[in-house]
Amino acid sequence: MPRRAFTLVELLVVIAIIGLLSTVAMVSLNLSRMKARDAKRKADFRQINLALSMYYEQYGTYPAPKASTSCGNTDPWAESKGTCGGQWLTADANFIAIMPQVPRDPLNTGTNAGFGDGNYVYSYATNPGVYELITQLENPNDPDRCGVRAAIYHSTGDPWCQPWSMVLDRSRNIYADH
DSSP states (O other), X not given: OOOOOOXXXXXXXXXXXXXXXXXXXXHHHHHHHHHHHHHHHHHHHHHHHHHXXXXXXXXXXXXXXXXXXXXXXXOSSEESSSSOGGGOSOOOHHHHHHOXXXXXXXXXXXXXXXXXXXXXXXXXXXXXXXXXXXXXXXXXXXXXXXXXXXXXXXXXXXXXXXXXXSOSOBOTTEEEOO
């Protein structure tokens, strides 16, 4: 009785099909992880926004940002990356009483979220009566990123995501609280 076996070509075709299916599965998994991190960013911002609103109701202003220079970074904005851990946003004891642990970006890499792409941190700054709370979303097709939805820089009225006279390298992937 003759022995039946697979030919080398048949084995290579099967290996190629398995490799293709694995690649498709990995791409889909990475996209799902990216969307999950973006959903967490939005949920974190809702929490922080609620705490900031509660603070504003009690004190009539927003808490002063803790400059990230005090947390090991170089930016005057408060940023979630650095050595301040869950208290990166402000040193104000009244805000800390409202929100003892301020969430951090799931990746928490880069510097000020407003500049360039790939800065996955939370950044916070204030001006009288307004605040800026921004991060970058990973999914370029997310309808909430300011490349699609307008997000205004309050102190000047200029759009965050359009090139303007002072800063030409704004990321279009910014997600702003407002």
